[in-house]
Amino acid sequence: MGMKVKIHPLNMALQAQRLKALFPNSEINFNSQVLNWRCVITPSPLSREYQIKLVLGRGEQPNVYIESPLLELYPEKNSLPHVYSTKKQWLCLYYKKVKQWNSGMYLADTVVPWISEWLMHYELWLCTGIWHGGGIHDEKKVENLKEELIEGNKGRS
C-alpha cells in the first residue's frame, strides 16, 4: 500500500523534552521503554479542566486516558464518542491504520493538540448529542474501506 517512508523514531528523552517544554507544569517520567505523561488541559477558554494521562510504550502507539473528571454522557446515550473504552475514558484520537501518527512525530505537536480537540468536541457533544469533530465513526465504512484496500491489492498482484 503506497510508498514506504522511512521513519526515524524519536527516543523517549526527546519526546519528554518537547512535552516538558510546551507543558512546564506537567508531570513526566520515562525510561527507554516507556513514557508516562500527566497534564491538566483546558481545551477552550470557556471549558473545564481535565486531567490527562498519556502512555507511550517503545515501538507502540500512545494511549490516552482522561483520569478526571468522570465524563458525563448525553441523555440516553450509553457510551462516549470516539473512545476505545467509555469506562476507562480511553480516547481514539486518530486513524491508526493509515498511520496518522508515527514514532517519528513529537507527541506534543500532534497527539496532544488532538486531545484538546477531542475534549472540546466532547463538550459540544454533551451540549448537542452530536459529534461535530469529524472522523471515521461508521465502522461499516471502515470495513468497506478495508475490503477495498484488500481487493485493490489483490488486483495488483
Place this chain on the structure above:
Amino acid sequence: MLSKDQRDQFSEILEELGKTLDITEKQYNSAVQSYNAVGSWLSSPDSTLAPYRPEILPQGSFMLGTMIRPICDDDDLDIDLACQLKGKNPNWTQEDLKNKVGDRLKAHGTYEDMIDEEGRRCWTLLYRQDSGNTRERYHMDILPSIVDFGYRMILEKAFSVKEFEDVEQLGIRITDRDDDGYKWDTNHLNWLKSNPFGYGRWFFNRASLDLEKSFSLRESVAPVPKYQNEKLPLQRVVQILKRHRDMMFNGDENKPISIVITTLAARAYQKETDILSALMNVVRGMRSQIEERWSSEYVKFIKWVSNPVNDKNENFADRWQQFPEREDSFFNWLDEVEKDVNLIVSKRGDLRLIKESMEKPFGKELIEKSFSAYGANQLKSRNDGLMKMASGSGMLGSTGITVKRHDFHGDES
C-alpha cells in the same frame, strides 16, 4: 473577570446564535420577490397610481438587518414595507391615497383574498404562497406614503456622505386615520411625517464600525436589498434581544415592541467590536437611555423613547400611558435579560453549563443548533489549518501550535 479569549469564544457562540436566528437566504429572496410583485402590480400602466411611480421599499427590521425567524417555523414573517409615491393627484386627501392603494391591491384577484382588515396607517397582506416545497407566509404591512420632493436624489446623497445632516430630507408623508385632516387635507406637506429611511441611516451610523465603508446602507434601502450573511455586532445584539423578548412574551400583546428595543440598544451601543461586550453593555445601558419628559397632555413627566430622527415629536413609548402594563412588561423584560446574560457569563468554565443556561432564555432547539454550528466551525477551522493549541494550557484558539489534520477513530484496529 472575563479574559479576552473567553469573551471572544462567547462572541463566537453568540454569532452562531444570531446566524441561527437569521431567516435563510432563500426565504429572504422569496420575500423580496413577493413584495416586488406587489410593487409591480401597483405601478403597472393600468394602475391609477402609475403616474406617481409607486415603489415598494423594505423598512423596519427587514431594512435594518435585524429580522429574526419566528419561534414557530410555521408562523408568519413580519415584513414592513413602504409604498412610496413620487407625487399625487392634487385633490387627493390622506383617505384618498390610502384607498387608491387599497383599491389597487383589491383589484388583484390574489391580493384581494389576502388583504386583512384596514389598519390605522397600513394595509396588511396576509401573504400565502405555496409552490413545490416552499411555503411562503408573510404578514406584509404596506404603508402608503408620498415623498416630500426629489426623494431619490436625496437618498443617493444621504447615503454617500458621512454627515448626518440630510436625514430630515429623507422624511415621507403618511396617512393616518386618527389624524384630524385625514378626510380633507390635500396638502401632503401637512400630513404626518415619518422617516423610516432616516431612521435606517441613523441606525447604521450607530452600528457601523467603519464609517468610511458606510456599511451596506445603500444596499439595505434599495428596492431589492442584498441578503447579508455577515452582520455587525449591534445587529446581532438586537436580534438576540428580540429573540429573548419573543421567548418571554410569546403571544402577549403587552410585549416590548421592536422599535423601542432597537432604538434603546442602538443608543446604548458604544461600538464594542465583540458581540458579548456589546450585549452586556447594551443591556446595562438601555435603561438610562429612557428619558422623562414633561407631557402637557398628561400633565406629568412621562417615559420617553424618542425617535432619533424626530426627537421632539415622536415617542416610541407613547402607548405606555394608555397601557401602563406595557411599561411594566418592558422593565420586567429588561431585568430578565440582564439576569439571564449575567447567568450565562457566570457559567464560564463549563461549555455544557453555558449551553444549559441559554436554553430557557432563547429556546433549547435554537441553542442546540447554534452549538452544532459552532462545532462545525471548529472542525472547519482545523481542516483549514487555522486551529492552534496554546502551550501550557492546551487551549485551542488562534495562537500556538497548528493542530494537524487527523481523523478521530471509533475503534481500535
